[in-house]
Amino acid sequence: MTFTDCNLSFGHWPFARLPKRSLPQLVAHLEQHKIKHGLVSYLETLFVPDPDPANRELLQSCKRLPSLTPVPVLNLSLPNWRESLETYRAKTELKAVKLYPNFHNYSLRSKNCARLTEYLADTNIRLIINVRMLDERHQYHGLKIKGVSVKQLIAYAQRFPDFKFLCTGLFRPEILELADSCPNLCTDLSFADWHDLVHGLLEVMSPDRLFFGSHTPLMVTEANTYKLQASNITTALKTQIASGNAKRFFRL
Amino acid sequence: MPSNKIIDVHAHPIFFGKGSSKPEVDKLVSYSKSLGIDKMVCLGDVLVHGPSPSAKQLTAINEQTRQLLTWYPDFFIGFCYLNPTLGEKRLRAELDRCLNAGFQGIKLEIANNARDPIMKPLMRAAAHYQIPVLQHTWDTLGKPMRRTHSDPRDTCLLAHRFPDTKVIMAHLYGFGMRGVLEAQNLPNLYIDTSSCLPFAGLLEYAVEKLGPERILYGSDIPIRELGQCIGRITGSDIPAAAKTQILYSNANTLFNLA
Numbered sequence: 430m431t432f433t434d435c436n437l438s439f440g441h442w443p444f445a446r447l448p449k450r451s452l453p454q455l456v457a458h459l460e461q462h463k464i465k466h467g468l469v470s471y472l473e474t475l476f477v478p479d480p481d482p483a484n485r486e487l488l489q490s491c492k493r494l495p496s497l498t499p500v501p502v503l504n505l506s507l508p509n510w511r512e513s514l515e516t517y518r519a520k521t522e523l524k525a526v527k528l529y530p531n532f533h534n535y536s537l538r539s540k541n542c543a544r545l546t547e548y549l550a551d552t553n554i555r556l557i558i559n560v561r562m563l564d565e566r567h568q569y570h571g572l573k574i575k576g577v578s579v580k581q582l583i584a585y586a587q588r589f590p591d592f593k594f595l596c597t598g599l600f601r602p603e604i605l606e607l608a609d610s611c612p613n614l615c616t617d618l619s620f621a622d623w624h625d626l627v628h629g630l631l632e633v634m635s636p637d638r639l640f641f642g643s644h645t646p647l648m649v650t651e652a653n654t655y656k657l658q659a660s661n662i663t664t665a666l667k668t669q670i671a672s673g674n675a676k677r678f679f680r681l
Numbered sequence: 682m683p684s685n686k687i688i689d690v691h692a693h694p695i696f697f698g699k700g701s702s703k704p705e706v707d708k709l710v711s712y713s714k715s716l717g718i719d720k721m722v723c724l725g726d727v728l729v730h731g732p733s734p735s736a737k738q739l740t741a742i743n744e745q746t747r748q749l750l751t752w753y754p755d756f757f758i759g760f761c762y763l764n765p766t767l768g769e770k771r772l773r774a775e776l777d778r779c780l781n782a783g784f785q786g787i788k789l790e791i792a793n794n795a796r797d798p799i800m801k802p803l804m805r806a807a808a809h810y811q812i813p814v815l816q817h818t819w820d821t822l823g824k825p826m827r828r829t830h831s832d833p834r835d836t837c838l839l840a841h842r843f844p845d846t847k848v849i850m851a852h853l854y855g856f857g858m859r860g861v862l863e864a865q866n867l868p869n870l871y872i873d874t875s876s877c878l879p880f881a882g883l884l885e886y887a888v889e890k891l892g893p894e895r896i897l898y899g900s901d902i903p904i905r906e907l908g909q910c911i912g913r914i915t916g917s918d919i920p921a922a923a924k925t926q927i928l929y930s931n932a933n934t935l936f937n938l939a
Contacts, residue, residue, distance in 0.1 A: 648880055
């Protein structure tokens with residue numbers, strides 16, 4: 430079984446002692462874990478007001494690495510997000526953009542979020558919304574950021590019911606709460622945890638809504654690959670969740 | 682894919698009443714064995730009656746564990762769940778009953794803090810019978826819960842006060858780096874790798890500060906997925922020999938299974 434990783438970061442996370450890898454080293458690491466393709470964003474974009482310089486650096490670097498698809502981060506609280514987005518589109522075949530609403534201090538209810546959604550729907554670019562980077566119970570005291578609320582996600586999903594989007598970093602109880610009311614919401618499995626997890630999730634949502642995400646480098650990559658490999662579901666379903674859904678959704 | 686032999690020192694096969702039927706237990710054992718789990722420590726349905734269960738409730742919980750041992754004596758290792766606040770007489774009665782049924786350790790949850798003086802009779806009994814005590818532990822810094830939740834500082838103090846008893850400080854991913862540092866220089870203190878999400882770097886830190894000898898694999902199922910819990914060990918950046926020690930041989934030695 431091979432994987433397409435839709436929750437991958439590159440760069441330095443200042444609150445933990447994590448492996449420091451160059452992009453080619455990251456590719457080699459992913460290869461070791463049978464992750465054949467990854468959608469990657471730059472961690473630096475979370476800690477600076479304007480993510481544009483880091484996005485451009487990542488787009489440039491990934492040109493030489495076909496197994497990585499760069500996913501620029503947009504800060505919708507800044508006036509230049511649309512201009513940045515159009516620049517990225519001009520430079521590359523853009524597959525997706527990523528939002529970190531609680532790092533960049535805006536709401537999914539904002540006008541800019543509505544404008545972005547319309548833009549993405551018109552241009553067939555996919556949206557990834559990161560809900561959290563860490564379990565809130567164990568954040569470093571110097572950086573405490575709550576996850577995006579379920580209430581906000583429901584409001585967003587129901588405001589744009591024909592727009593399918595992917596969330597990364599949802600806990601299992603949140604997925605269960607969102608499953609029925611937001612059929613256009615897909616999720617990665619990196620933060621979802623419970624015995625017989627995938628089997629249980631498939632009782633409340635269709636398999637096309639579940640995506641593999643390793644949350645590398647913040648999480649141990651093999652913990653998430655093996656979580657899916659060891660799950661008690663058919664090989665066909667594992668394959669679909671490991672890579673099939675992402676390949677289709679992002680047109681990889 | 683991981684292929685190590687594994688002993689899971691932290692499991693709740695029955696959780697809030699679920700998982701107690703024979704078919705459910707059969708399924709769990711079969712699935713666990715398919716992942717290489719050779720033995721699993723059953724700690725009981727510890728929160729089903731709240732944080733401070735009565736003597737009768739404890740007996741009911743431990744009876745469920747005994748049933749699992751009867752069904753799968755070569756797979757499950759039973760730990761006797763106790764509530765130190767009930768007093769020495771009741772504590773000893775339940776412990777003796779469980780040890781006669783083949784239990785091999787004591788499980789403590791959140792009835793009281795591990796630093797409380799009421800721990801003394803329990804720890805003396807554990808030393809007398811040469812059985813380990815597994816204490817739920819969490820980082821309580823800045824949280825209003827320490828009266829009943831043991832911080833790593835409390836569990837390490839317990840191990841320090843009773844050097845003849847082996848103490849397992851549960852939840853590496855719940856007590857974090859501060860707990861690892863508290864655990865230094867306490868040869869009778871073990872830590873288990875159970876609970877929380879598989880954030881990178883912490884196991885490497887624990888191995889660097891403590892060595893691999895006092896680290897035991899644990900899952901905390903059903904709150905966690907077994908594959909994820911195993912993968913966080915097998916995928917960590919520590920030597921292969923250390924992984925084998927953590928997943929299997931340390932617990933094998935601790936429980937005298939060799």
